[in-house]
Amino acid sequence: DVKVTQSSRYLVKRTGEKVFLECVQDMDHENMFWYRQDPGLGLRLIYFSYDVKMKEKGDIPEGYSVSREKKERFSLILESASTNQTSMYLCASTGITDTQYFGPGTRLTVL
Amino acid sequence: AQRVTQPEKLLSVFKGAPVELKCNYSYSGSPELFWYVQYSRQRLQLLLRHISRESIKGFTADLNKGETSFHLKKPFAQEEDSAMYYCALARDRNKLVFGAGTILRVKS
Numbered sequence: 561d562v563k564v565t566q567s568s569r570y571l572v573k574r575t576g577e578k579v580f581l582e583c584v585q586d587m588d589h590e591n592m593f594w595y596r597q598d599p600g601l602g603l604r605l606i607y608f609s610y611d612v613k614m615k616e617k618g619d620i621p622e623g624y625s626v627s628r629e630k631k632e633r634f635s636l637i638l639e640s641a642s643t644n645q646t647s648m649y650l651c652a653s654t655g656i657t658d659t660q661y662f663g664p665g666t667r668l669t670v671l
Numbered sequence: 672a673q674r675v676t677q678p679e680k681l682l683s684v685f686k687g688a689p690v691e692l693k694c695n696y697s698y699s700g701s702p703e704l705f706w707y708v709q710y711s712r713q714r715l716q717l718l719l720r721h722i723s724r725e726s727i728k729g730f731t732a733d734l735n736k737g738e739t740s741f742h743l744k745k746p747f748a749q750e751e752d753s754a755m756y757y758c759a760l761a762r763d764r765n766k767l768v769f770g771a772g773t774i775l776r777v778k779s
Contacts, residue, residue, distance in 0.1 A: 602675075602769040602772050603715075604769075619768075654765045658720075660707075
């Protein structure tokens, strides 16, 4: 059974703080994704990684960066958090098949 | 540009009634489409994909290239079908573009 875990379920940060969201998968998947989920907008892709140290911008990368130093871990970084980054953040991974396996999500509130 | 449109934010039906969740897409190539579902307090998960042409939990979805649609259907709704449903279109490298989602509420 594929397991994708995210470091926090809920996070509250202040404007201007640097925020790290961690995602770990245990199925040796090559591809990992970060999305934000907002009502009325669905899921929007922030960043994507197809291998260690390889990353690609998604549809809304502004204000975010990522890090993938190990195959199982994909981190999303908010360099200077802003209130418009308050959202639910979902991590996902895929292996040989195209099925995306999602983590439970991190609800981030930026005050 | 690839786009997925789910025109209904909320669909409310009575138990036992038929359900149709609408999805339209725009894509220049041969599309691969999916339905993902998120039940209350659970993570988002794959419900079905058009390539497999299977029925999952009584749901089916047919790809209509002429109408560029991939509507999700179930003949008799059950209360446990209440959830958020997302239609998604595959891009390169397993990336997906998602619709805005439709909340299905099945009333008893």
